[in-house]
Amino acid sequence: DSQAKETLGKANAYTDSQAKETLGKANNYTNNKFNQLSDLSNQRFKQLGDKIARAEKRLNAGVAGVTAIASIPYVAGNVFSYGIGLGNYQNGNAVAAGIQYKTSPNTNVRLNVSWDSSNNTALGVGLAGGW
Incomplete structure (x- = not known):
């Protein structure tokens, strides 16, 4: 009977140590996966x-x-007119140029173009009439 108790005690100690080791491995695995997910999430938010x-x-x-x-x-x-303009908004800057042509006493045609600090170009065309 004492030998059975001793064997049971050793078995329990072994089981406890294996359970502790398994739990440690599971925690390490979970922590690693969580850290990988956290790193990926942080990278995506930065992007x-x-x-x-x-x-x-x-x-x-x-x-x-x-x-x-x-x-x-x-x-x-005047029949023909031209102009230049500058613009700024927060950290953006631009320069623009335009021409206006009076096609008749009651109509004007206008063409404008701007170049901005992000290397974009904007183009505008307009027609005005009046009487």
Whole structure:
């Protein structure tokens, strides 16, 4: 009977040590997978943040471009007129140029172009009439 108790005690000790080792391995595996997922998630959020920053920069430059076009002054009484405008919006800058041609006493045609700090070009054409 004492030998059976001793054998049972050894078996229990062995089982306990194996359970502890298995739990440790499972925890290590889970921690590694969680850390990998966390790293991947952080990397994706950084990529998304970088993408948003690039889009914001292009957007600000585009707003600067249309601001530059809107700032072009023209001489109203002449048949042909030209102008240059500058624009800035937050971290975006642009320069624009435009021409206006009076096709008749009651109509004007206008062509504008802007170049911004994100290397984009915006082009606009307009027609005005009045009586």
